[in-house]
Amino acid sequence: MLQLERIKEGNKDILRLIGEVDASNSVLLDQSMQEILQQGATFLLIDGNQLGYISSAGLGVFMSYLDDFSEQGIRFAIFGLNDQVSEVFKILGLDRLIQIVPDKSTAITLGNEP
Amino acid sequence: MSHKLNLSCCTSALVELRSFLQLSLKTYGFSEVDRHQLILAVEEVCANLIIHSHACNPKELIHLEVKELKKKLSIEITDKGDAFNLLEYEVPDLKKVIEEKRKGGIGIFLVKKIMDEIEFESKNGKNTCRLIKNFPSTVEP
Numbered sequence: 001m002l003q004l005e006r007i008k009e010g011n012k013d014i015l016r017l018i019g020e021v022d023a024s025n026s027v028l029l030d031q032s033m034q035e036i037l038q039q040g041a042t043f044l045l046i047d048g049n050q051l052g053y054i055s056s057a058g059l060g061v062f063m064s065y066l067d068d069f070s071e072q073g074i075r076f077a078i079f080g081l082n083d084q085v086s087e088v089f090k091i092l093g094l095d096r097l098i099q100i101v102p103d104k105s106t107a108i109t110l111g112n113e114p
Numbered sequence: 115m116s117h118k119l120n121l122s123c124c125t126s127a128l129v130e131l132r133s134f135l136q137l138s139l140k141t142y143g144f145s146e147v148d149r150h151q152l153i154l155a156v157e158e159v160c161a162n163l164i165i166h167s168h169a170c171n172p173k174e175l176i177h178l179e180v181k182e183l184k185k186k187l188s189i190e191i192t193d194k195g196d197a198f199n200l201l202e203y204e205v206p207d208l209k210k211v212i213e214e215k216r217k218g219g220i221g222i223f224l225v226k227k228i229m230d231e232i233e234f235e236s237k238n239g240k241n242t243c244r245l246i247k248n249f250p251s252t253v254e255p
Contacts, residue, residue: 001129020132023161024125031219053132053150055222056155063208064215084150091227092220093150102121 001025004032007047012108016047021058030061037065042074049080054088060075066097079107115141116181121160123168123176123195128157130196131178138180142187143250153245156189158221159200159243166196167241186230189245197236200225200243 003018003027013036020030036044046062062078069076077099081089087093101107117138121127135153144152160176168174179190205223206216226232231246 014196020129021249022125022128022157024128024164026217053154055128055154055161056224057161060211060217063212063220064217066212067215083145087151088149088154088224091224095210097208 002028003097004028006032006036012045013041013044014045014047014104018051020053021051021061022053022055023057025060026055026057029058030064033065034062037074044069044074044076045102045104046078047080048074048078048082048085051081051085052058054085057093059089059094062098063094073109077101077107077110079104116179118180119178120180121176122172122245123164123170124170125161125164127164127172128161131157131160134178135180139187142182144187144247145250146204148247148250150246151228152187152189155225155245156191158225159191159245162198162221163193163195165190167193167198179196181208183244183246187247187249189243189247193241195241199234199236199240200232201234 001019002021005016005018007014007016015032015036078102080103081100086100089100099110101110119131119134121131134151135156139149139152163176164170174195176191176193181188201217202223203222206228211219229245230248233244233246235242
């Protein structure tokens with residue numbers, strides 16, 4: 001089960017993932033990301049506080065946007081991951097390619113950097 | 115003791131696979147992080163089979179057996195679909211996957227990183243993939 005919630009906070013778009021991302025529902029994550037970007041997001045945050053599981057299908061969705069983010073100067077960060085999920089990002093080395101931070105306030109300060 | 119599951123070949127069955135593994139892996143002394151990764155590795159293999167070897171046909175089945183084998187954890191995945199030999203699969207370069215905006219191809223990379231040994235055989239139309247993990251060391255520091 002995956003539930004997606006989209007929250008707009010000033011210049012930030014927050015996508016909250018609730019539940020588990022696997023091959024059966026990663027397309028929903030992809031659709032939400034696409035929608036947010038099409039609407040001109042400049043600072044996208046993924047709230048992973050309630051994300052219990054993510055398989056390669058979900059990680060692949062994030063990876064497929066990384067080039068677009070850097071080409072279009074879009075800030076992207078993931079926050080609130082639990083230890084188990086965070087470890088999965090590390091196995092692939094994605095923690096070196098994506099800003100993964102402990103909480104929302106740290107994620108927001110990233111946006112204040114020049 | 116062994117735990118067995120017959121899994122229907124549809125991606126919506128993956129949630130059932132995770133609850134089965136959550137229960138059957140509990141008794142072996144793995145940490146929560148290790149169990150999470152083992153579940154992920156098994157799911158990646160099964161998701162691959164469901165999608166690529168069985169074209170998401172829910173009438174077809176994948177058989178799983180979790181057991182102790184030669185003092186290691188063995189998760190045996192058998193099916194009768196097109197054989198997919200993990201061992202021959204070349205792990206793609208992460209940078210290339212990102213450049214090409216491919217959304218797949220990294221699952222087997224995870225499996226190879228997580229498991230200690232992988233065995234594969236295909237005989238008389240039956241494929242067996244064995245994922246093996248050493249038990250956590252119980253030696254106190």
